[in-house]
Amino acid sequence: MLLVYMSLTGQTRKFIDKFDWPSLELTPDNAFTEIHEPYVIVAPTYEREVTDILFDFIETGNNASYLQGVAGGGNRNFNTLFCFTAKDIAEEFNVPLLHVFEFQGSDNDVNIMKEQVACLGQAGIK
Template sequence: MKVIYLTLTGQTRKFVEKLQMDVLELNPADPFVKMTAPFIIITPTYDKEVTEVWDDFLETGNNSQLLKGVAGGGNLNFGPLFAFTAKDIASDYNVPLLHQFEFQGNDEDVEKLKKAVNTLGFD
């Protein structure tokens, strides 16, 4: 399964690198990438601008139909706003919220996300 991610500080990239999966870093300056196979999104939590970048990406081509799930990172100090970008995308596009992790995640977070992706049934 392809993993599409966005990073502004590098924390999400550090997490994604631990997954050892097929990845693509989304460029916020040009999010209009057309996908041709199922994928998941891993996103940091920031302001609404990040969600707007994802909306641009997901509204390109058939991307929204190929989205199979989303995971989000953030800071637990955000309280109810922890991983809100991932929660918003999951809700807006009716896909599962696969996992939430703090900062760059840990080994347990990696295993939990990989397990969740495997349950989706896509290679």
Template structure:
């Protein structure tokens, strides 16, 4: 399962690095990158005007169609705003929020996110096999 992520302060990047998973980092200078296959998007919680690169990335080629879920990072002290960016994207594109973590995630968060990714990979693999048979 492919992963794309966006990081503003570095917390999301640190989380992804701790997972050891290969991931594409969306950047402000050139957000136009086609994932070309199903993927999970990992985003921090920030104001919409700080997420322009993510919006551009999602609008590029087949990225919206290939999005299977969104994971969000945030700070629980912000109550209802905790992972609001992930929730907004998921709601708008009708995909699930598949995981959430605080700051750069705990060791347990890392393990659990890896499991989520593995589950999506397994589902995708079964889906492909069912279309082949």
């Protein structure tokens, strides 16, 4: 599964680096890239203006049709706002929220994420 993400502080990138999966880090230069394969968004938690790049990517071409789910990273100190970006994407695009993790995630977070993505495959990629 392709992991699509953005990383401002490097925490999300460190999480992605724990996988041996293909990935695409979004930047202003490639936010409007069109892809033709199933993917999962891994979203850090920031205000919408900061994460618009994720929404731009999803809304480019037919990318939304390939979106299988979303995971989010954040800081639990934000209480109810913990991982709100991932939750918003899941709701807006009607895809499952696969997992939320703190900072760069733990080995357990990686295992949970792998299990969740495997379940997507068993359910049939839409």
